[in-house]
Amino acid sequence: MSELRQDPTTKSWVILAPERAKRPQPKHRVRPADELPGWDSSCPFCPGNEELTPPEVFRLPVSNQGAPWEVRVVPNRFAALTPGENGDIVEEARLFRKMDGIGAHEVIIETPLHNMPMALMSYEQVEKVLIAYQERYNALKKEKYLKFITIFKNHGWASGTSLVHPHSQIVATPIVAPSYHRQFDIAHEYYIDRGRCLYCDLLAGELDKGKRIVARTEQFIVFHPFASHAAYETWIMPREHCASFGIFPDTYMNQLAKALKNVLLCLYESLDNPAFNLMVDSTLTEDEEDPYYHWHIRIVPRLTTIAGFEMGSGIYINTSLPEDTAGHIRACFQKLVKDGKISLD
Amino acid sequence: MSELRQDPTTKSWVILAPERAKRPQPKHRVRPADELPGWDSSCPFCPGNEELTPPEVFRLPVSNQGAPWEVRVVPNRFAALTPGENGDIVEEARLFRKMDGIGAHEVIIETPLHNMPMALMSYEQVEKVLIAYQERYNALKKEKYLKFITIFKNHGWASGTSLVHPHSQIVATPIVAPSYHRQFDIAHEYYIDRGRCLYCDLLAGELDKGKRIVARTEQFIVFHPFASHAAYETWIMPREHCASFGIFPDTYMNQLAKALKNVLLCLYESLDNPAFNLMVDSTLTEDEEDPYYHWHIRIVPRLTTIAGFEMGSGIYINTSLPEDTAGHIRACFQKLVKDGKISLD
Numbered sequence: 001m002s003e004l005r006q007d008p009t010t011k012s013w014v015i016l017a018p019e020r021a022k023r024p025q026p027k028h029r030v031r032p033a034d035e036l037p038g039w040d041s042s043c044p045f046c047p048g049n050e051e052l053t054p055p056e057v058f059r060l061p062v063s064n065q066g067a068p069w070e071v072r073v074v075p076n077r078f079a080a081l082t083p084g085e086n087g088d089i090v091e092e093a094r095l096f097r098k099m100d101g102i103g104a105h106e107v108i109i110e111t112p113l114h115n116m117p118m119a120l121m122s123y124e125q126v127e128k129v130l131i132a133y134q135e136r137y138n139a140l141k142k143e144k145y146l147k148f149i150t151i152f153k154n155h156g157w158a159s160g161t162s163l164v165h166p167h168s169q170i171v172a173t174p175i176v177a178p179s180y181h182r183q184f185d186i187a188h189e190y191y192i193d194r195g196r197c198l199y200c201d202l203l204a205g206e207l208d209k210g211k212r213i214v215a216r217t218e219q220f221i222v223f224h225p226f227a228s229h230a231a232y233e234t235w236i237m238p239r240e241h242c243a244s245f246g247i248f249p250d251t252y253m254n255q256l257a258k259a260l261k262n263v264l265l266c267l268y269e270s271l272d273n274p275a276f277n278l279m280v281d282s283t284l285t286e287d288e289e290d291p292y293y294h295w296h297i298r299i300v301p302r303l304t305t306i307a308g309f310e311m312g313s314g315i316y317i318n319t320s321l322p323e324d325t326a327g328h329i330r331a332c333f334q335k336l337v338k339d340g341k342i343s344l345d
Numbered sequence: 346m347s348e349l350r351q352d353p354t355t356k357s358w359v360i361l362a363p364e365r366a367k368r369p370q371p372k373h374r375v376r377p378a379d380e381l382p383g384w385d386s387s388c389p390f391c392p393g394n395e396e397l398t399p400p401e402v403f404r405l406p407v408s409n410q411g412a413p414w415e416v417r418v419v420p421n422r423f424a425a426l427t428p429g430e431n432g433d434i435v436e437e438a439r440l441f442r443k444m445d446g447i448g449a450h451e452v453i454i455e456t457p458l459h460n461m462p463m464a465l466m467s468y469e470q471v472e473k474v475l476i477a478y479q480e481r482y483n484a485l486k487k488e489k490y491l492k493f494i495t496i497f498k499n500h501g502w503a504s505g506t507s508l509v510h511p512h513s514q515i516v517a518t519p520i521v522a523p524s525y526h527r528q529f530d531i532a533h534e535y536y537i538d539r540g541r542c543l544y545c546d547l548l549a550g551e552l553d554k555g556k557r558i559v560a561r562t563e564q565f566i567v568f569h570p571f572a573s574h575a576a577y578e579t580w581i582m583p584r585e586h587c588a589s590f591g592i593f594p595d596t597y598m599n600q601l602a603k604a605l606k607n608v609l610l611c612l613y614e615s616l617d618n619p620a621f622n623l624m625v626d627s628t629l630t631e632d633e634e635d636p637y638y639h640w641h642i643r644i645v646p647r648l649t650t651i652a653g654f655e656m657g658s659g660i661y662i663n664t665s666l667p668e669d670t671a672g673h674i675r676a677c678f679q680k681l682v683k684d685g686k687i688s689l690d
Contacts, residue, residue, distance in 0.1 A: 001427055001429065001445055001446050001447075002424075002425055002426060002427070002446030003443055003444070003445065003446050004443060004444045004445070004446055004518075004519070004520060005441075005442070005443045006434075006442040006443070008440040008441070008442070010523065011523050012522055012523050012524065013518075013520050013522060015425045015426060015446055016446070017423075017424075017425045017426075017446065019423060019424070020423040020424075020425060022423060023422070023423040023507055077368070078362075078364060078365040078367060078368040079347075079362075079364070079365075080347055080360045080362045080365060080654075080662045081347060081360060081362075082346055082347070084346070089351075093550055093553070093554065094546070094550060095353040095543075095546060095547055095550050095571075096350070096353070096550060096554075096571050097350070097351040097353070098348055098349060098350045098351070099348070099349045100346055100348065100349070101346050101347030101348050101349055101360055101361070101362065102346075148658065150653075150654060150657040150658040151657075152652075152653030152654055152656070152657045153653055154652045154653045157650075158650065159650065159652060159653065160649070160650035160651065160652025160653065160655075161652070162368055169653070169654065171654055171658065173349075173358075173658065173660060174349070175349060175358050175660075177357055177358060177658055177659030177660045178355065178356050178357050178527065178659070179357065179524070179659030180658065180659055182523065182527075198440075201439070201440060202440055205438055205439060205440050205441060208438070209438065209441075226440075226441050277652060277653035277656050277657075278653065279653055279656055279657035280657075281657065298656075298657075300656060304505070305502075305503065305504070305505035306505065306651050307497075307499045307504060307505025307506070307622060308495075308497030308498055308499045308504065308505065308514070308622035308623065308624055309425075309495060309497055309514065309516055311497070311622050311624055311643075311645060312495040312496075312497045312622075312624035312625075312626065312643075313493065313495040313516065313518065313522055313525065314522030314523070314524030314525055315518060315520075315522045317425045
């Protein structure tokens with residue numbers, strides 16, 4: 001029999017139904033790196049094609065304009081939102097509310113190498129990508145009308161990406177989706193009720209159980225959450241309370257890079273380079289010091305497709321138990337350490 | 346510049362960004378019917394293979410057990426939820442709440458013909474499928490512990506289906522997702538505030554604007570909603586207030602079949618047989634007579650992929666304006682009527 005579990009951060013329920021893993025299902029494997037060229041003349045993110053993107057808003061190395069770049073950030077050529085004057089909500093007619101699509105939508109080009117997925121990057125290169133994430137987060141939050149900033153990465157066609165070259169995106173919106181407001185409300189209520197951060201308690205609960213923990217570092221816990229929405233869903237959460245990625249101490253960025261690269265390599269090896277989405281969840285830009293939210297990275301492999309049931313009910317079906325998948329990834333971790341492919345600290 | 350619009354039924358926002366339609370994006374076309382066989386020996390839903398599915402719970406024609414079937418309903422072989430004793434929520438540890446996966450998960454095999462998508466079915470056959478939907482909805486709602494019933498259909502691989510043979514599914518759950526609770530809360534609040542059904546008012550608003558209306562019949566309005574989450578998202582809504590598909594008068598089922606088949610054929614013709622999800626949204630099973638919710642059918646073509654931004658922010662990006670897509674489908678409607686392929690009444 002399957003099991004229903006409640007995600008304590010959203011109060012949504014997921015169905016854990018390992019039996020369903022037996023049904024026929026296409027696998028969303030991404031073309032492996034070694035089948036791709038290191039440079040593609042038609043790729044707008046490859047070196048030499050910089051004029052195919054809008055002008056840079058950030059780059060690494062910062063001070064070295066003439067030198068080859070290591071990470072570039074540019075506005076998205078097909079931006080969903082564009083910078084502008086802070087507009088107001090207009091009521092076109094009763095029930096039909098709208099506003100101008102102001103905001104920001106940028107692309108973080110993670111590497112000059114066309115065929116270098118994050119899973120295979122050096123720790124140093126992943127750290128540079130994370131530094132670019134934080135730089136742009138903090139630059140965008142200065143615009144007071146931008147209430148919420150989403151950093152995300154789509155890897156592989158099944159994740160929604162349209163370009164192969166490794167890249168992430170950052171979108172800043174003048175509104176917050178009700179689904180996120182709900183998470184903040186739940187965390188806030190918990191804080192009022194108990195005087196503690198829900199996520200800190202969740203982390204303590206996961207550490208206490210232990211069986212869903214994938215890795216522990218001095219500053220981070222990597223785990224497959226109790227109510228995982230998808231198979232191999234992975235959270236990377238700082239041990240110490242911090243509501244926003246924007247104010248997370250950059251001295252720990254090398255540790256985060258290590259944890260992130262390690263877990264991505266485990267997924268790459270264990271699931272044969274799966275499509276995935278990666279999201280950096282933070283609190284509202286106005287509320288970065290809040291005591292109730294707790295930033296974290298969520299990695300969701302796209303092994304199955306979001307279908308009519310999920311869209312119709314809001315309930316997700318996961319065909320794996322996080323206890324099992326965490327064990328699987330833990331074993332992969334240990335093997336990669338033994339083989340000298342990753343290091344733990 | 347793009348536009349943000351608020352869905353009045355969920356208060357979520359969507360970004361309408363037609364500019365983004367220019368970016369490269371794979372198209373999720375489904376293999377056309379005429380490339381498929383009418384019967385597939387390995388298909389568990391094809392006639393002659395009935396023993397490959399669990400025993401029937403409903404069939405049409407009802408009274409004709411020996412005769413060939415026209416529609417069959419069977420429990421899903423890989424059921425996400427299974428019937429059982431009504432369990433309670435158990436707290437495995439603080440924050441870790443769970444319950445047994447009780448409920449129902451059935452498959453509606455829509456036709457004996459392997460290669461007959463709903464878009465190409467006769468009106469009579471679509472009506473039979475809808476009758477089966479309602480029969481099973483009403484049979485399942487008798488179990489008092491089943492709070493919410495989702496009827497849905499996944500067409501094409503990109504919609505999440507694993508089998509080609511035309512089928513729908515019905516899932517009854519002992520819980521209601523918070524996202525749905527939120528919709529009921531919003532509709533309920535609106536009712537308390539104004540004494541009217543939000544959806545009735547929304548329908549009046551759409552009829553008043555007119556430009557997003559695709560078709561009107563005596564009992565139904567077909568339209569592309571103001572804040573469509575996806576390109577060509579289509580709602581079929583009864584003109585008269587009714588909270589649940591379960592109590593919708595079956596005398597109108599032939600009209601619904603006509604509206605549904607017509608719009609599916611338009612999508613089939615206009616978008617070259619796109620993958621789509623279809624959902625029948627109803628109120629809670631305990632609340633079918635309520636004055637604030639309003640059942641409707643939602644059809645969401647899967648032309649793009651739900652990606653990291655949607656998963657990270659809860660905000661959807663739609664690269665088409667519903668005014669434009671409604672105009673496109675309206676023109677297709679008129680052409681199909683002129684060609685004698687569909688009839689309006």
